[in-house]
Amino acid sequence: MGEKFEPNIIGFLCNWCSYAGADLAGTSRIQYPPNLKVIRVMCSGRVNPIFVINALQQGADGVLIGGCHPGDCHYERGNYLARRRMAVLKKLLEYTGIDPNRVRMTWVSAAEGVKFAEVVKEVTEDIRKLGPMQHFKRENKW
Amino acid sequence: MVDNNQLKEAVKKTVSRDDVKYVVGYEKGTYGFQATPTFAYKPEDSKKFIFSPLCVHNLAVFPMLEEKPPLRKGQEPDTRKIGVVVKGCDSRAIVQIIQEKGLDRDKVVIIGIPCTGVVDPKKLEKMFPGHIKNAELKDEDNKFAVTVDGKTTKVSKDELMPDKCKTCEYPTPVLYDILIGKEIKSTKKEDYKKVNEFEKKPLKDKWEYWEKQFDKCIRCYACRNACPLCYCKECMVDQLNPQWVRRSVDLSENTAWNLLRAFHLAGRCISCGQCERSCPMDIPLMELNKKIEKEIREMFEYEAGVNAEEKPLLAMFKPDDPEEFIL
Amino acid sequence: MDTLLLSKKDLPKFITELIKKNKVFAPVENNGTIIFNQISKPDEMNLDSCKSEYPPKALIFNQTETLFKFTPGTKAKIESIDLDEKKVIFGIRPCDAKSVAILDHAFSDDFKDPYFIKKRENTVLVGLSCIKPEINCFCTSFDDDTPASSKYLDVLLTDIGDNYYVEVTNEKGKQLTKGMNQLLKPAKESDLKKKMEIEKKAVDMISRHQKTNGISEKLDKIFEHPMWKEIAFKCVGCGTCTYLCPTCHCFDIQDESTLTKGARIRVWDTCMNPEYTLHASGYNPRPARTNRVRNRIYHKYNYYPKNFDVIACVGCGRCIDLCPVNIDIIDVVTRAGEVKP
Numbered sequence: 001m002g003e004k005f006e007p008n009i010i011g012f013l014c015n016w017c018s019y020a021g022a023d024l025a026g027t028s029r030i031q032y033p034p035n036l037k038v039i040r041v042m043c044s045g046r047v048n049p050i051f052v053i054n055a056l057q058q059g060a061d062g063v064l065i066g067g068c069h070p071g072d073c074h075y076e077r078g079n080y081l082a083r084r085r086m087a088v089l090k091k092l093l094e095y096t097g098i099d100p101n102r103v104r105m106t107w108v109s110a111a112e113g114v115k116f117a118e119v120v121k122e123v124t125e126d127i128r129k130l131g132p133m134q135h136f137k138r139e140n141k142w
Numbered sequence: 143m144v145d146n147n148q149l150k151e152a153v154k155k156t157v158s159r160d161d162v163k164y165v166v167g168y169e170k171g172t173y174g175f176q177a178t179p180t181f182a183y184k185p186e187d188s189k190k191f192i193f194s195p196l197c198v199h200n201l202a203v204f205p206m207l208e209e210k211p212p213l214r215k216g217q218e219p220d221t222r223k224i225g226v227v228v229k230g231c232d233s234r235a236i237v238q239i240i241q242e243k244g245l246d247r248d249k250v251v252i253i254g255i256p257c258t259g260v261v262d263p264k265k266l267e268k269m270f271p272g273h274i275k276n277a278e279l280k281d282e283d284n285k286f287a288v289t290v291d292g293k294t295t296k297v298s299k300d301e302l303m304p305d306k307c308k309t310c311e312y313p314t315p316v317l318y319d320i321l322i323g324k325e326i327k328s329t330k331k332e333d334y335k336k337v338n339e340f341e342k343k344p345l346k347d348k349w350e351y352w353e354k355q356f357d358k359c360i361r362c363y364a365c366r367n368a369c370p371l372c373y374c375k376e377c378m379v380d381q382l383n384p385q386w387v388r389r390s391v392d393l394s395e396n397t398a399w400n401l402l403r404a405f406h407l408a409g410r411c412i413s414c415g416q417c418e419r420s421c422p423m424d425i426p427l428m429e430l431n432k433k434i435e436k437e438i439r440e441m442f443e444y445e446a447g448v449n450a451e452e453k454p455l456l457a458m459f460k461p462d463d464p465e466e467f468i469l
Numbered sequence: 470m471d472t473l474l475l476s477k478k479d480l481p482k483f484i485t486e487l488i489k490k491n492k493v494f495a496p497v498e499n500n501g502t503i504i505f506n507q508i509s510k511p512d513e514m515n516l517d518s519c520k521s522e523y524p525p526k527a528l529i530f531n532q533t534e535t536l537f538k539f540t541p542g543t544k545a546k547i548e549s550i551d552l553d554e555k556k557v558i559f560g561i562r563p564c565d566a567k568s569v570a571i572l573d574h575a576f577s578d579d580f581k582d583p584y585f586i587k588k589r590e591n592t593v594l595v596g597l598s599c600i601k602p603e604i605n606c607f608c609t610s611f612d613d614d615t616p617a618s619s620k621y622l623d624v625l626l627t628d629i630g631d632n633y634y635v636e637v638t639n640e641k642g643k644q645l646t647k648g649m650n651q652l653l654k655p656a657k658e659s660d661l662k663k664k665m666e667i668e669k670k671a672v673d674m675i676s677r678h679q680k681t682n683g684i685s686e687k688l689d690k691i692f693e694h695p696m697w698k699e700i701a702f703k704c705v706g707c708g709t710c711t712y713l714c715p716t717c718h719c720f721d722i723q724d725e726s727t728l729t730k731g732a733r734i735r736v737w738d739t740c741m742n743p744e745y746t747l748h749a750s751g752y753n754p755r756p757a758r759t760n761r762v763r764n765r766i767y768h769k770y771n772y773y774p775k776n777f778d779v780i781a782c783v784g785c786g787r788c789i790d791l792c793p794v795n796i797d798i799i800d801v802v803t804r805a806g807e808v809k810p
Binding site: 171172173174176177178179180181199203204207209211212272273274275354355358360362363364367368380388389390391392416419420422423424 | 499500501502522523532533603604605674676677699702703705706707708709711712713721723725734736739742744756757758789791793794795796797799800
Binding site: 048049050053054057070077080081083084085086087088089090091092093094095096097098099100104105106107119122123135136137138139 | 349351461468
């Protein structure tokens, strides 16, 4: 009785830093919750806010965007642009009544396997507390 | 009061230039209080141009609607300039497009009109409902003189002006080649009252409100097509491969569309209100755009459409941009 | 045709009777706009406004319509949709009812659209005459239409003071009003006179007219006239006119699916979009707004009359009310009639 709600979290991880960091967490056999489903993008700056909205529509309860630390972006400034974008997106989502804590961003470098696991743990627990995403999920009822 | 004769002269002079294709301005509409965009190709066409508080449309949408139809063999494309009549708020749209390199500065001839406020057509219809074939509206300092069927009523400006005019910070066009009249200094300040009020509500109430509004949407895309700053050759919502937003009309897709559009106008929307005016289902689109405008002012100290030399908001960054939300 | 009388205070009872046996759709107020929605009680209706912004054709020709459902995979299945739902649309205006009759032609020509035809059969139109037409209404410019015409309706109610004058025009209407002898009394000659007075008053209120005599033939001669460029130049291609027009019927068909199930759906489309005629090769036969605006006028006033003998415009005036740049179809067609070929 009382099955725990397992959130579905989509992670957009940048190829050079956060994806490699996630890889390192895996090869180091660090345990972290399996709720994150990873989509590799070349740079966090590639993430268009419509990806985030689309993920929430298709049933994701949360979205995590992982990028390189400021100054370390492989493409010089993609992470800076992503930082600006996500700041604006979170404010917009909050104004429409969607909890901005469902969309998270993190700087994880390729050597930070431990940090990556910590981040996933934290985000999973936060979104578990928020509950399933109901607001504008695709019904697919036709 | 804008001198209509001076406007007609300016338009005539501009159209007579060799390097100008046509000039876009306003003329009297076909019924009631309507004003409508009009075009002058020859100097004689300038006679029909008017400017009154009924001219609410943002004409900056027309330079971007220039089509390039296929040419005959040997035919050269027509690269002459376009003249546009703009109010203060409209000029910001042109400046923003120039800033984004959507348009070259020397492709437009801007005829600026210092504006003391226009009339919200919906408020006007509520106040003067019914059959109105011929009506006039004149600007008389702090009142509007509305003439319907020969009878004139004076109404205070506050009752008929849209909200954007009540907090207008740019009554004089920011960029112009010809100015009709004298520059007006702004006495008003944008206070984001409505946005601040709405922000105080709990998340649940906010969603309830927007859910009702997004449910009304019929995805006609009038907001996108009437907006001067929505000029992408292929809108993300028309993409089929991959399809980001489905064509079916339900709450999920409507929310995705409205959030997508509001976001893509972040740092670019100049709050002319054209989207809200064009929406046939009366969705308060400006509230979303105003919220983003307030946030970017606070977070990044940026205002859209003010400086043509500046870099666009989301194409640049500062090393100390806010990042308290980043783990 | 049966002519009956319904007392105004009995209208809620009449609606309740209808709701008992049918799904009833009526104009309701929805956050500042009027749309046709299902009602469960008569006081949910809002009959004050002249016309709804969103056309009632959406109840028969839905904006988003599932054609069939499918399950992808090696054991794929296709499931048809049940279209047997019976509907009553109450409070539809004579112009919107005519538009449904006009759409009948498009959907039962060389290909009989099963979805539209089935839904049309299962829908009964109970109309309400207009007693206060608005500034841009011009239904009287077509054939012998009036704001109180019962030609395209199954039942028509006209407000004649304390009562509604009820006209039941066909079998469908008779079936619907069977067993309502308590509420519907036979009408008298004087009631018909009152109705005709009200009708005349409404017709006189319509001040804007469009000359539609011979317009189809005239349009044949002025296809290349420069007036189309002038008219179309201020069009921003927003598509509002097409989405609100009760006779526009262009649609797109898309497949929507998840990994485990899906459906083929039909959605409204607009010819004002450049993508509407964009070929896969990249060629676009209607590349400019001039082509598209001209095409819309021709479709309504030239191609449709040539095929089906009726102008595909009912004179509701929604496009004029809501066009953001005041492109006025009354003005356009009048000019087309006057201009020299």
